[in-house]
Amino acid sequence: MSISVGLVLVSHSDQIASGLAELAGQMAADVKVVPAGGLDDGSIGTSYEKIENAITSLRSEGLSVLVLTDLGSATMTVEAVLETLEDREVVFEDAPFLEGAIAAAVAAQQGDDVWAAAGAASGAAAIFIDKLDTTPAPESGSETTDGVFKREAVVADEAGLHARPAAQVAALAGQYDGEIFINDAEADSIMSIMALGIKQGETVVVSTKDPKCWAGVDKIADAIEAGLD
Structure with a gap:
């Protein structure tokens, strides 16, 4: 199955972004997930250059890119990067960071395009809010x-x-x-x-x-x- 989507995870913390990228990689081994957390010196914050470089590296491999962020100012930085790039194959989705990243990575692993992966990310939180009917059907096999x-x-x-x-x-x-x-x-x-x-x-x-x-x-x-x- 062809993988067409890569993920960029933008967090104020390098450790959070890297840890989530590692977790997503465990569940979607063929999907490229690039962390872009913290400032260039490792302190808390978001780096325009880190985000831009992460996106550019995935695009250079022919992948569409889905960007997810943790907090508000990270979103502002990402939006500034996207305004400069003006690339239709780079999509930012306002989604829960952890759940959205996992859902998007799995969707990409299954061959979904960037828009479907973005939809999976945005819908991830609702799965935990809604109560699922887990009543088993009668008689196994x-x-x-x-x-x-x-x-x-x-x-x-x-x-x-x-x-x-x-x-x-x-x-x-x-x-x-x-x-x-x-x-x-x-x-x-x-x-x-x-x-x-x-x-x-x-x-x-x-x-x-x-x-x-x-x-x-x-x-x-x-x-x-x-x-x-």
Whole structure:
């Protein structure tokens, strides 16, 4: 799958930007995530030059660029940079910094363009605000009368379905042209999976109403039981 989007993470702190870039890289290994945090001497603040150089480096590789920021003055600096660049392939999205970066990185890993990645970033916070219906479907390993094919799986990973395990489930689900769910949350959305707070040893229900995705349900359920990380 071709990756067309890179991320620039702008924070007042070099450590925050670098740490978040590292975390995003764990979940989207093929996506280039460039931190642009702090001033040039390492102190707190935002650097016009750091931001510009990060964007330029990704554009020189033929990538569209999504820029995310942590606080207000970082946004002002980014907007000043973008006014100078005047590049349609560089997009700033006002989104939650941590959740947005993870959601955007995973979207880019799945082949989404910069606008879709920006949409994933902006919608990330809502996933944690909305309450998800996690009521399991009746009887594991069967097709129900309403056409739902499902399987139960016991989570093997020590971290539960968080971080890399959640990213790997999302990547598996993204291979299928149809909807797959884990406890009624979208299985191709890492943020939806992480919002469930599923721990090691818990039983989840992987399901679909699309016969084309039955194999995907089996593949994801097997992976969860075997361990993903």
